[in-house]
Amino acid sequence: MARKPNPVDLRLLGKVSKLYYEQNLTQQEISERLRLSRPKVSRLIQQAHKEGIVQITVVSPPGSYTDLEQQLEEKYGLQEVVVIDTDGSAPQDAVSRQIGIAAADYLQQTIQDGDVIGVFWGVTLNNMVSALQRCDACNVHVVQMVGGLGPPEAEEHATGLCRRMAQLLNGKLTLLPAPGLVDNAQVKEVLLSDSYVRNAFQMFSRITVAFLGIGAASPTSWIMRNDVLSTAELNDLRAAGAVGETALRFFDAQGQPVETPLNDRILGITLDELKQIDRVVGMVGGPEKVDVVRAAMRGHLIDVLITDHLSAQALLV
DSSP states (O other): OOOOOOOOOHHHHHHHHIIIIISOOOHHHHHHHHTOOHHHHHHHHHHHHHTTSSOOOOOOOTTOOHHHHHHHHHHHTOSEEEEEOOOTTOOHHHHHHHHHHHHHHHHHHHOOTTOEEEEOOOHHHHHHHHHOOOOTTOOOEEEEOBOBOSOTTSTTOHHHHHHHHHHHTTOEEEOOOSBSBOSSHHHHHHHHTSHHHHHHHHHGGGOSEEEEOOEESSTTSHHHHTTSSOHHHHHHHHHTTOOEEETTEEEOTTSOBOOOGGGGGBOBOOHHHHHTSSEEEEEOOSGGGHHHHHHHHHTTOOSEEEEEHHHHHHHTO
């Protein structure tokens, strides 16, 4: 005849739980006080959870959005999402600045010895570098993933950003000493024969983490404000289905590459090469970027998203 299971001793479960969680006694101290074995105390604490006597609630601190982050991670299959609190009336530049500061915090919390960090240009990236704290112990290598674009004297120019980041992180530096966009494929072939340019391209496969902004295919984007493309070139890209770009590589609403003759003129990493990097961190926010970042996530172009809470809420719709 089968032995009946021992009845649950709710009184004992409650007592052990209060000693452990409210009075902060260790399991060994509870064992000695109640004359129970240490393994039995551990089993009683586990049973108290199953019986609902102990219920743990995690309360998010003000200004944090852990539930929102988790929902986005699950919906888009992301490694991590960092959501920051922003003022709904803040202009795009202010949102980019706050996201850049959050990205600097993320970098310095997650940096690993020996990391090879890929970056290029952009307003948000400039804000991230400006917010970095000097790290004399960091053993990293900074790699420029796209040639220079826009005015060389601009703060967000790739060469200057890479140099500043490498100095702040006390790391090595590999620059891509060429324009990001040239006149034709023949010029690109000539530049690719340069040993320094080839060295930068060979570093792409060694990048362990990349930080990038995501731009919209619109007349008000950074690349248009800095005369990187002509209006006619932008119109051709949009006619081909382009909604956004990163590293000057345009993609459609599903995050798939838009193939146009422009690609033959770009000196920099491709979207396929970007996908091979273990961790690609997209730093993007603001109402103008919601559809663009949604497309990038659909195409699995980024693994980590740093954004504002209003954009995060819109991305769940």
